[in-house]
Amino acid sequence: MTYVVTESCIRCKYTDCVDVCPVDCFREGPNFLVIDPDECIDCTLCVAECPAEAIFAEDDVVASQHHFIALNAELAKQWKPIIESKAPPVDADEWRDVKDKLQHLER
Numbered sequence: 001m002t003y004v005v006t007e008s009c010i011r012c013k014y015t016d017c018v019d020v021c022p023v024d025c026f027r028e029g030p031n032f033l034v035i036d037p038d039e040c041i042d043c044t045l046c047v048a049e050c051p052a053e054a055i056f057a058e059d060d061v062v063a064s065q066h067h068f069i070a071l072n073a074e075l076a077k078q079w080k081p082i083i084e085s086k087a088p089p090v091d092a093d094e095w096r097d098v099k100d101k102l103q104h105l106e107r
Contacts, residue, residue, distance in 0.1 A: 008054035017046035036076035
């Protein structure tokens with residue numbers, strides 16, 4: 001099992017999770033983070049650190065978000081690792097509770 005970043009992260013991209021990851025499994029896109037399933041060791045540390053509550057164990061991802069399992073794996077192969085936290089986008093708090101953000105995902 002691996003952990004998965006879901007839709008709530010889009011346009012928020014808080015990076016608190018990055019600092020606690022012992023294996024540097026996060027990958028950074030323009031407005032979203034993903035977890036590389038080949039690197040994740042299922043430690044759960046990132047889950048509590050995510051202000052947007054966007055990270056779930058693969059088995060706990062709700063049905064409407066299942067496509068994010070494959071999306072994390074796909075984008076992890078394309079995006080570069082992020083190993084230090086950064087400031088979130090200036091409008092991150094405004095996007096935090098917005099639903100249906102997939103169309104805003106920048107690849």
